Amino acid sequence: METKHPKRRLDTARDLLAKGYFAACCVLALSIYLAQRLGADLPGPINNYVNDLLCMPIVLKICQYAVRYIRSDRQLLLPKLLPLALTLYYCLFFEYFLPGYHDRYTADTMDILMYLLGLLFFYLMEYGETGKTSEYDGKAG
Amino acid sequence: MADKTYRTCQHCGTVDLNSDYCSRCGAITNVLLKRKLEREQRAIEKQRAAALERPHAITLFFENALEHRNLVVRSVAWFFYSIWVIVIAIGSFLAWLFMYIVA
Numbered sequence: 001m002e003t004k005h006p007k008r009r010l011d012t013a014r015d016l017l018a019k020g021y022f023a024a025c026c027v028l029a030l031s032i033y034l035a036q037r038l039g040a041d042l043p044g045p046i047n048n049y050v051n052d053l054l055c056m057p058i059v060l061k062i063c064q065y066a067v068r069y070i071r072s073d074r075q076l077l078l079p080k081l082l083p084l085a086l087t088l089y090y091c092l093f094f095e096y097f098l099p100g101y102h103d104r105y106t107a108d109t110m111d112i113l114m115y116l117l118g119l120l121f122f123y124l125m126e127y128g129e130t131g132k133t134s135e136y137d138g139k140a141g
Numbered sequence: 142m143a144d145k146t147y148r149t150c151q152h153c154g155t156v157d158l159n160s161d162y163c164s165r166c167g168a169i170t171n172v173l174l175k176r177k178l179e180r181e182q183r184a185i186e187k188q189r190a191a192a193l194e195r196p197h198a199i200t201l202f203f204e205n206a207l208e209h210r211n212l213v214v215r216s217v218a219w220f221f222y223s224i225w226v227i228v229i230a231i232g233s234f235l236a237w238l239f240m241y242i243v244a
Contacts, residue, residue: 033242059232062231062235063228063232066231067224067227069199070199070200070203071200072199072200075188079224082228086232089233090236093236094240098240104244
């Protein structure tokens with residue numbers, strides 16, 4: 001029986017993850033949101049942080065899908081600085097601007113860390129370990 | 142001993158030692174190499190097919206507008222066709238949506 005080389009097995013797992021992570025993130029985020037709405041007693045870290053962690057991969061993937069659709073380019077990658085800029089925008093909006101206007105929102109450093117971890121996950125999934133580059137890097141786009 | 146690999150050609154049955162190709166008919170005898178080459182070929186064909194696909198109406202509209210003789214039309218098209226503008230606009234819309242869903 002043919003056995004797979006460990007590195008090849010890892011590559012296959014990464015390919016599968018890269019293809020399916022968006023759907024998995026959406027399902028997980030929606031499940032947590034529905035559980036919260038239904039008043040389920042979720043453990044603290046899941047209740048407070050998992051959706052913040054999933055937020056950036058979901059938002060960035062939706063943006064990437066939209067740009068690919070508008071530009072008719074299935075292989076298009078976002079310029080590398082753009083996901084970071086959008087993450088900083090979300091950090092400022094949800095953790096600095098909104099808490100000043102709305103009682104429902106509180107500024108939390110852990111949330112910022114979760115956004116950044118989500119960004120890192122997106123980078124790993126989309127640009128890979130080999131450091132793929134976007135043809136729009138360094139251009140106005 | 143571990144470095145010796147005998148491979149039988151599926152086409153003519155020739156057995157070769159430490160060779161990826163048949164010494165008699167030239168066919169690939171290494172299955173892993175064969176699969177790798179097939180994967181690469183499929184990827185190339187997929188890219189070629191994607192390149193031949195005709196861009197849809199939105200892309201054509203913007204690409205025509207980018208070459209319009211009027212500078213204002215060209216500038217507006219350049220602005221709205223920019224990846225940064227598209228991403229920030231969609232990101233802002235989603236942020237607004239999340240704000241209302243959570244609140």
